[in-house]
Amino acid sequence: MTTGGLWRVEGTVRTASGAVNGHDSAASGFGMVVKLVQSPLLWSGIEQVPLQFREELAHHYRWRTEAEVYASELAAAM
Numbered sequence: 001m002t003t004g005g006l007w008r009v010e011g012t013v014r015t016a017s018g019a020v021n022g023h024d025s026a027a028s029g030f031g032m033v034v035k036l037v038q039s040p041l042l043w044s045g046i047e048q049v050p051l052q053f054r055e056e057l058a059h060h061y062r063w064r065t066e067a068e069v070y071a072s073e074l075a076a077a078m
Contacts, residue, residue, distance in 0.1 A: 001040050001043040001045065001046075002037055002038055002039070002040055002043070002061070002063040002066075003035060003036070003037065003038070004036035004037065004038035004042060005034075005035070005036040006033065006034070006035050006036070007033070007034045007035075008031065008032075008033055008034075009031065009032050009033070009034050010029065010030065010031045011029070011030055012028065012029055012030075013028045013029075013030055014028075035066075037063065037064070037066055037067050038063070039058050039063060040054075040057050040058050040061050040063055041054060041055075041057075041058045
């Protein structure tokens with residue numbers, strides 16, 4: 001309910017001078033996964049939760065934890 005989207009992103013790294021990773025060689029590829037974390041209030045199934053409990057769900061459900069971990073110093077260790 002807190003995942004708004006999940007995508008695989010692939011691309012090529014190249015500087016403005018054409019150098020790749022500090023070298024004048026062919027382009028270097030990369031890949032990553034991008035995840036959109038959202039409030040439970042934005043979940044497409046929120047209507048399954050009775051109206052009087054929705055704000056309480058968003059307040060008590062720890063949906064920000066994943067983003068906070070990636071933004072913390074722990075991200076460097078991962």
